[in-house]
Amino acid sequence: MAPAWVLVLVTVVLGLARAGPVPTSKPTTTRRGCHMDRFLSLSPRELEAFKKAKDALEESLSLKNWSCSSRLFPKAWDLRLLQAWERPVALEAELDLTLKVLGDMADSSLGAVLDQPLRMLRHIQAELQACALAQPTAGPRPRGRLHHWLHRLQKAPKESQGCLEASITFNLFRLLTQDLKCVASGDLCV
Numbered sequence: 001m002a003p004a005w006v007l008v009l010v011t012v013v014l015g016l017a018r019a020g021p022v023p024t025s026k027p028t029t030t031r032r033g034c035h036m037d038r039f040l041s042l043s044p045r046e047l048e049a050f051k052k053a054k055d056a057l058e059e060s061l062s063l064k065n066w067s068c069s070s071r072l073f074p075k076a077w078d079l080r081l082l083q084a085w086e087r088p089v090a091l092e093a094e095l096d097l098t099l100k101v102l103g104d105m106a107d108s109s110l111g112a113v114l115d116q117p118l119r120m121l122r123h124i125q126a127e128l129q130a131c132a133l134a135q136p137t138a139g140p141r142p143r144g145r146l147h148h149w150l151h152r153l154q155k156a157p158k159e160s161q162g163c164l165e166a167s168i169t170f171n172l173f174r175l176l177t178q179d180l181k182c183v184a185s186g187d188l189c190v
Contacts (some may be wrong), residue, residue, distance in 0.1 A: 046113060050117050057105070065164065072167035089150070099125065
């Protein structure tokens with residue numbers, strides 16, 4: 001009986017030795033060239049710049065007559081509902097639209113107050129793109145919830161400029177404090 005146990009034990013040990021290390025769940029930040037962990041929390045100075053911009057944007061919106069046919073970012077917009085590989089894709093699309101709309105608004109009298117937030121958003125976008133390039137392979141085609149959200153963002157430019165400005169303004173802090181943090185957390189975002 002003892003030789004049988006020794007044989008089983010040797011077989012198990014050799015099998016485990018060949019299997020290699022057990023993969024662990026790590027955030028997106030460990031990939032070479034990908035430093036999203038820097039965005040787990042923004043500095044008080046950065047948040048203050050975004051608050052000033054948001055206040056100025058809201059004041060500007062109060063002077064305009066705008067309405068939206070639908071909510072561009074519905075309450076159900078929560079990146080935690082997506083798979084880990086889908087989250088950066090959704091955030092990148094959200095950032096693209098935000099940068100386009102805020103960039104258009106920066107050409108107005110809001111340019112000075114939007115300068116620092118736009119630089120920060122472009123930096124976030126560049127880091128996000130570096131992470132996408134660090135991916136070994138492209139993920140599957142967007143389906144389900146991600147496909148629906150991307151389609152909604154693609155249709156957004158058909159809304160009035162006032163609606164786009166309002167949607168982006170009211171979504172700005174959720175993008176920074178929830179979506180960005182979720183993507184920066186990688187697999188740990190639940």
